[in-house]
Amino acid sequence: MNIQLALDRLSREECFDVIKETERYIDWIEVGTGVIKEYGMSIIREIKEAFPNKVLVADMKTCDAGRYEAAQAFEAGADITTVMAFSADKTILDTLEVARKQGKRVMIDLLGMTDPTRLEELEQLGVDLIGLHFGKDMQLEGEIHTDLFNLVESYSTFEVAIAGGINIGSLPDILEKSPNTIIVGSAISKAEDRTEVAKKMKGLINAYEVNY
């Protein structure tokens, strides 16, 4: 099970600090949407150059012009780019095609998605990696719940990532659902001791995997 460290609402310098402080305990690095909007593709390039052995996720949250945006992210060094589940089928197909040609991947972000038939369609389109997502603004009015997994429970074809305010308190319940990737942003990046929090979270994951 991977930890994907999400870098959001951080300066360029802070992004590098957070990675350096936690790199022993994280597997994937996500350059957050806001960070990409602030610094453009250059921050993806710089982070990939500095940490070439980490899988780099560009949280582009693409919803249109998929071919162009996927090419931008991959050209900058991303291994995975994100596309919103509500996007047109053509957008999703185009991003998948660009990814396949370059040996890269697309994560479909299910933020706001409640329609199970869209999952069927995504599977038919050839999607293999999805992100369950309880959004930042949703977190102002509630907390992530494992009910999110209901959307995907009848699909064995998807590799599943999950995000949305996951912290040490909510991690044990999430682990019971055995996602492939656990996305953690503010619980690590805004912590006083980021190394300690990342270490504890990785420790909980390792302990779960040993007993699973």
Ligand SMILES: O=C([C@H](O)CO)[C@H](O)[C@H](O)COP(=O)(O)O
């Ligand atoms: O995708 C994200 C969100 O929409 C802000 O862009 C975050 O990366 C994701 O939610 C993980 O961050 P936390 O919720 O702070 O753990």
